[in-house]
Amino acid sequence: xxxxxLIEDNDDIRENTAEILxxxxxxxxxxxxxxxxxxxxxxxxxxxxxxxxxxxxxxxxGVLHLLNKNPELKGIPFIFLTAKAERSDFxxxxxxxxxxxxxxxxTEIELLSAIESRLKKVTLLQKxxxxxxxxxQEMLYDFAGNGLQHLTTDRNxxxxxxxxxxYSEGNHPSRLFYVQKxxxxxxxxxxxxxxxxxxxxxxxxxxxxxxxxxxTVYKDSAEAIDEAEIAIIPREDFEILINxxxxxxxxxxxxxxxxxxxxxxxxxxxxxxxxxxxxADALLALHNKYKQEGQEKFSIHISREDLANIAGTATESxxxxxxxxxxxxxxxxxxxxxxxxxxxxxxxxxx
Numbered sequence: 001x002x003x004x005x006l007i008e009d010n011d012d013i014r015e016n017t018a019e020i021l022x023x024x025x026x027x028x029x030x031x032x033x034x035x036x037x038x039x040x041x042x043x044x045x046x047x048x049x050x051x052x053x054x055x056x057x058x059x060x061x062g063v064l065h066l067l068n069k070n071p072e073l074k075g076i077p078f079i080f081l082t083a084k085a086e087r088s089d090f091x092x093x094x095x096x097x098x099x100x101x102x103x104x105x106x107t108e109i110e111l112l113s114a115i116e117s118r119l120k121k122v123t124l125l126q127k128x129x130x131x132x133x134x135x136x137q138e139m140l141y142d143f144a145g146n147g148l149q150h151l152t153t154d155r156n157x158x159x160x161x162x163x164x165x166x167y168s169e170g171n172h173p174s175r176l177f178y179v180q181k182x183x184x185x186x187x188x189x190x191x192x193x194x195x196x197x198x199x200x201x202x203x204x205x206x207x208x209x210x211x212x213x214x215x216t217v218y219k220d221s222a223e224a225i226d227e228a229e230i231a232i233i234p235r236e237d238f239e240i241l242i243n244x245x246x247x248x249x250x251x252x253x254x255x256x257x258x259x260x261x262x263x264x265x266x267x268x269x270x271x272x273x274x275x276x277x278x279x280a281d282a283l284l285a286l287h288n289k290y291k292q293e294g295q296e297k298f299s300i301h302i303s304r305e306d307l308a309n310i311a312g313t314a315t316e317s318x319x320x321x322x323x324x325x326x327x328x329x330x331x332x333x334x335x336x337x338x339x340x341x342x343x344x345x346x347x348x349x350x351x
Contacts, residue, residue: 002119003027005046007037007063008081009055013104017050020108026115034058038066041073048118050111053082064096077118081106156232160184166207166222166230173211173218176238179203182228183290186220187309197310198263200289209252210259212238225306270312273351279321280349282311283331287340299339307338 004026008014011032018028029044031037035058037051049067053060060080067073078097083104100114157180160166166177166184179201186199186207198220201207211218212235242249269281286307291298308318322338325331330346332339340346 001025001027002047003029003044004115005029005031005037005041005049007031007034007049007051007055007060009033009052013052013081017111020111021115024112034060034063037063041067041076042070045073046076047122048077048079048115050079050081050115053080061096064098068097077122079114079118158230158232160224160228160230162224162226164224166224167218169218169221171218173208174235175208176206176212176233176235177208177222178231178233179205179207180229180231182230183225184222184228184230185225185306185310186222188220195309196312197306198266199259200285200310202289206252206255209238210256213242213252213256225302275311275313275317275321276324277349277351278311278313279307279318279325280330280346282307283338283340284343284346285310287343297339297341298343299337301337 004021006014006018006021006028008017008030009032014030014032018030021028029040029046031040033055034051037049038058041049049063051060051063058066060082064078067076067078077099079100079102080098081102081104099118102110102114160182167173169188181203184201184205184207185197186201187195187197189195199207201222207222208218242252269278273281286300286302287298290300304319304322305315307322308315311318313321322331322333325346326333328345330340330342332341
């Protein structure tokens with residue numbers, strides 16, 4: 001049963017609204033002003049807050065401001081109740097982070113529909129989808145709704161062989177890629193043809209979305225590390241989904257932010273880390289990305305050139321460092337496979 005917090009200074013409106021919400025099978029906590037409302041939110045975190053704008057002691061804008069400053073309460077769906085219908089009031093509330101506005105007097109249907117809509121969106125954002133084509137189709141259907149049901153059907157899946165290019169730096173994007181099976185890397189190449197791996201992808205990962213969102217050419221290239229199956233989503237379908245659902249857009253913005261953070265860490269490592277540290281980090285990056293559940297010792301078959309590109313070093317230097325790691329019993333090399341023997345020592349590798 002969802003817990004709602006109703007903050008309203010008018011006794012009649014507060015009591016009648018609370019009764020309606022309880023009849024709709026919600027647990028309701030009430031507060032007669034903004035200050036008491038914030039205190040009750042801190043005592044018992046609600047799933048959604050309904051708040052009047054004009055109140056004594058602390059008005060609705062003040063309540064929303066305090067909630068946004070508290071990490072534990074920030075992000076709770078927030079609906080304003082107001083007798084004012086000025087455009088500037090709506091704009092101010094939305095800019096502060098309100099999810100919806102209901103103008104007094106309102107009907108029971110208006111109130112309950114607004115609450116159900118906000119709670120449903122929160123549930124979708126928290127939902128975990130399977131890391132396969134079925135999962136992405138389910139996500140597209142959940143967020144896009146019946147009107148865009150065509151996005152979830154007849155999705156093409158392309159087969160890529162080892163070393164086969166998926167897209168190339170400098171080309172214009174025409175599709176979004178979703179890794180259903182296999183391993184993929186993205187890399188950049190300088191004028192001398194030297195490569196630096198900038199991203200690793202596996203089942204459940206999207207790639208190629210940065211160029212789509214920026215509406216620019218690809219800033220890197222993508223290539224299959226081994227045989228891969230990749231679902232293809234046309235650019236037009238992706239843009240419809242992004243433009244019609246801010247929640248989906250938010251998910252891809254989060255992916256972009258994560259990518260920026262990872263790139264910053266990679267640049268720092270290339271600038272300041274020793275060769276041994278960079279090779280150890282490259283092995284751990286592969287471990288973190290590709291280790292399978294239940295796998296006792298992580299093992300991967302990867303070319304020394306690819307591993308050198310991940311570590312940002314020459315292949316010859318990589319081979320010498322791997323030989324040192326083997327002598328130190330940090331790794332084992334068997335039939336071309338690299339097996340990590342002591343992950344903790346690799347993590348604690350000094351510069």
